Amino acid sequence: MKNSKISKIRWSFVIFFIPVFLWLFLLIVLPHLELLRMSFQGRSGFTLENYRAFFTEPIYWLTFVRTALYSILVTFIVLIIALPIAFFITKVVNLKLQGLLLVFLLVPFWVSELIRVYGWMILLRESGVLNHFLVGIGLFKQPIEMLYNDITMIMGLVYTSMLFMIIPIIGVMESLDDSLIEAAYDLGAKKIAIWREIIIPYSMPGIMSGSIIVFMLVLGSYLTPKLMGGKNSLWFTEQIYNQIITYFNWNQGAAFGFLLLVLSSIIIWIALKLTKQDFRKVIK
Amino acid sequence: MDCIEINKTGFQEGDQMIRTLPNSKSYLSGFRLFTLLYFVFLFAPLVVTMILAFNNSMFPSLPWKGFTLAWFFGEGPEKTGLFYDKMNLRAIATSFKVAISVSILSVAVGTMAAFLFEQEDFKFKGALYFLMIAPLVIPGVILGISILLFSTTVGLFIENTFGIDIKILRPGFWLIVLGQFSFITTIVTMTISARLKKFDRALEEAASDLGANRFEVIRLITLRYLKPSIIGGAAIAFLMSFENFNTTTFLISSQPTLPIILYQQVRDGSTPVINAISFILIVSVSIIAVANLYYGSKEKNT
Numbered sequence: 001m002k003n004s005k006i007s008k009i010r011w012s013f014v015i016f017f018i019p020v021f022l023w024l025f026l027l028i029v030l031p032h033l034e035l036l037r038m039s040f041q042g043r044s045g046f047t048l049e050n051y052r053a054f055f056t057e058p059i060y061w062l063t064f065v066r067t068a069l070y071s072i073l074v075t076f077i078v079l080i081i082a083l084p085i086a087f088f089i090t091k092v093v094n095l096k097l098q099g100l101l102l103v104f105l106l107v108p109f110w111v112s113e114l115i116r117v118y119g120w121m122i123l124l125r126e127s128g129v130l131n132h133f134l135v136g137i138g139l140f141k142q143p144i145e146m147l148y149n150d151i152t153m154i155m156g157l158v159y160t161s162m163l164f165m166i167i168p169i170i171g172v173m174e175s176l177d178d179s180l181i182e183a184a185y186d187l188g189a190k191k192i193a194i195w196r197e198i199i200i201p202y203s204m205p206g207i208m209s210g211s212i213i214v215f216m217l218v219l220g221s222y223l224t225p226k227l228m229g230g231k232n233s234l235w236f237t238e239q240i241y242n243q244i245i246t247y248f249n250w251n252q253g254a255a256f257g258f259l260l261l262v263l264s265s266i267i268i269w270i271a272l273k274l275t276k277q278d279f280r281k282v283i284k
Numbered sequence: 285m286d287c288i289e290i291n292k293t294g295f296q297e298g299d300q301m302i303r304t305l306p307n308s309k310s311y312l313s314g315f316r317l318f319t320l321l322y323f324v325f326l327f328a329p330l331v332v333t334m335i336l337a338f339n340n341s342m343f344p345s346l347p348w349k350g351f352t353l354a355w356f357f358g359e360g361p362e363k364t365g366l367f368y369d370k371m372n373l374r375a376i377a378t379s380f381k382v383a384i385s386v387s388i389l390s391v392a393v394g395t396m397a398a399f400l401f402e403q404e405d406f407k408f409k410g411a412l413y414f415l416m417i418a419p420l421v422i423p424g425v426i427l428g429i430s431i432l433l434f435s436t437t438v439g440l441f442i443e444n445t446f447g448i449d450i451k452i453l454r455p456g457f458w459l460i461v462l463g464q465f466s467f468i469t470t471i472v473t474m475t476i477s478a479r480l481k482k483f484d485r486a487l488e489e490a491a492s493d494l495g496a497n498r499f500e501v502i503r504l505i506t507l508r509y510l511k512p513s514i515i516g517g518a519a520i521a522f523l524m525s526f527e528n529f530n531t532t533t534f535l536i537s538s539q540p541t542l543p544i545i546l547y548q549q550v551r552d553g554s555t556p557v558i559n560a561i562s563f564i565l566i567v568s569v570s571i572i573a574v575a576n577l578y579y580g581s582k583e584k585n586t
Binding site: 011012013015016017019020021023024027028029030031032034035038081084085088089091092093101102103104105106107108110111112113114115116117118119120121122123125127128129132133159162178181182212213216219220221222223226227237240241244245250253254257260261264265268 | 302312315318319322323325326327328329330332333336343344345346347392393396397399400404406412415416418419420421422423424425426427429430431432433434435437462463465466469498499502523526527529530533534543546547550551558559562565566569570572573574577
């Protein structure tokens with residue numbers, strides 16, 4: 001009896017395992033190994049030329065550093081806006097409104113990033129809606145080009161990645177026992193102290209998973225920097241795209257791709273170490 | 285920044301923080317204002333895009349020149365509406381085909397993955413799980429080029445050794461499907477796993493004590509229990525596939541999907557026909573999202 005049960009479990013294991021293994025092995029592991037291999041290939045076999053080009057051409061590594069720093073900045077801005085919004089929705093607003101606000105929060109993010117960026121372009125460009133009104137009420141004498149600069153680009157990146165911070169934080173805050181805040185209040189704690197000592201430490205897993213997802217999305221985004229950023233605000237993904245699609249230099253593109261992968265892994269690793277969080281608990 | 289401000293004023297008045305405690309007016313109205321501004325920020329670009337779909341102008345901008353449906357139903361030649369715009373219609377059809385294929389594939393494999401990680405024990409389970417969630421932290425652009433490079437290498441190898449040209453390995457429909465499937469399945473797996481975690485395995489034991497074998501148990505008991513998460517996962521997969529740009533852009537050939545073709549039009553400037561497309565997408569996505577949430581909350585309550 002026991003034997004037959006074991007053999008049945010084995011069968012189900014095999015049936016579940018094979019497709020999952022094929023997916024991860026053929027579409028994740030092997031392609032990334034190929035990416036690594038291609039990045040060391042030149043016209044005549046093995047070469048370090050692709051990586052050397054990255055470190056010797058300032059335009060490449062400057063774009064790389066800029067992309068990393070801006071991604072961290074965007075993640076912080078998103079966090080600062082997301083914390084009060086998440087707190088308001090989970091703890092302050094009355095329960096009837098809560099569901100409605102959650103729906104309103106979610107819907108825009110199911111709309112394609114491209115359409116959201118397009119909406120901002122219609123609003124902000126020189127012939128845009130905002131300029132039309134501002135000139136109309138006499139605030140501006142002439143329309144001003146509000147697109148194609150770093151500030152607009154950062155705002156666009158904040159906009160497109162906001163939800164991925166708010167939702168994980170709401171998920172954690174929901175389980176925060178109100179009586180903890182009440183107790184702290186009764187014992188005379190100030191609001192700042194309650195945030196610092198209770199709410200933020202408690203929400204840390206949500207903050208971390210939100211930050212990781214937002215950081216990755218921003219670092220890897222292409223449309224928003226391309227369409228909202230100026231000529232000088234090149235994003236590293238654009239460099240990869242140019243190498244692969246425009247110059248057809250797949251080896252150089254592979255090296256850039258691999259560097260971006262390494263960069264993102266290192267930054268996430270440092271963030272996890274600094275906040276003493278476990279990756280598997282953060283991504284669940 | 286606003287949040288600190290609010291907290292400070294709130295504190296000075298000595299009121300409380302959460303809805304179970306009485307709150308001062310300034311604290312609440314400060315919070316409300318901040319949230320209201322956030323929602324305005326959230327919806328402004330979408331609302332403006334939708335309104336300008338009905339503007340009787342050649343450009344997606346103000347001034348308002350009167351209401352028109354020409355950007356939906358115009359037959360051209362001056363104003364070609366969406367329903368007569370062959371290029372955009374073809375791209376929408378392609379996106380639909382891709383999204384349906386990706387949903388079916390990723391739900392099938394995602395369900396198996398959920399069973400594998402929640403109900404089976406095996407060596408290296410931790411390592412495999414780590415690989416399963418890795419696509420979440422791999423930028424889509426990198427996933428796209430990796431799959432492009434790998435499939436090209438394999439395709440060339442097969443062509444050179446066996447003289448067979450395998451179409452799936454060339455940029456095109458199936459490579460787009462595979463590329464999107466590679467990371468969407470992770471999301472679907474996590475959606476289904478979340479529900480499978482809460483499943484009471486005593487039900488399975490009861491069924492197998494009554495003589496059902498493992499697969500009958502899964503088909504008759506567990507899959508029925510998982511149904512809402514499977515439908516939810518399929519909806520998420522469909523939407524993610526439909527709007528994907530970063531991975532897809534490296535895998536297209538002559539038949540681009542909608543985001544790719546929209547991107548080219550947005551970049552080069554276009555008539556408000558893009559607003560008409562956006563209008564339809566925003567409305568249908570809202571309906572799907574609300575239906576999904578409604579369905580989900582109904583399930584939660586029962």
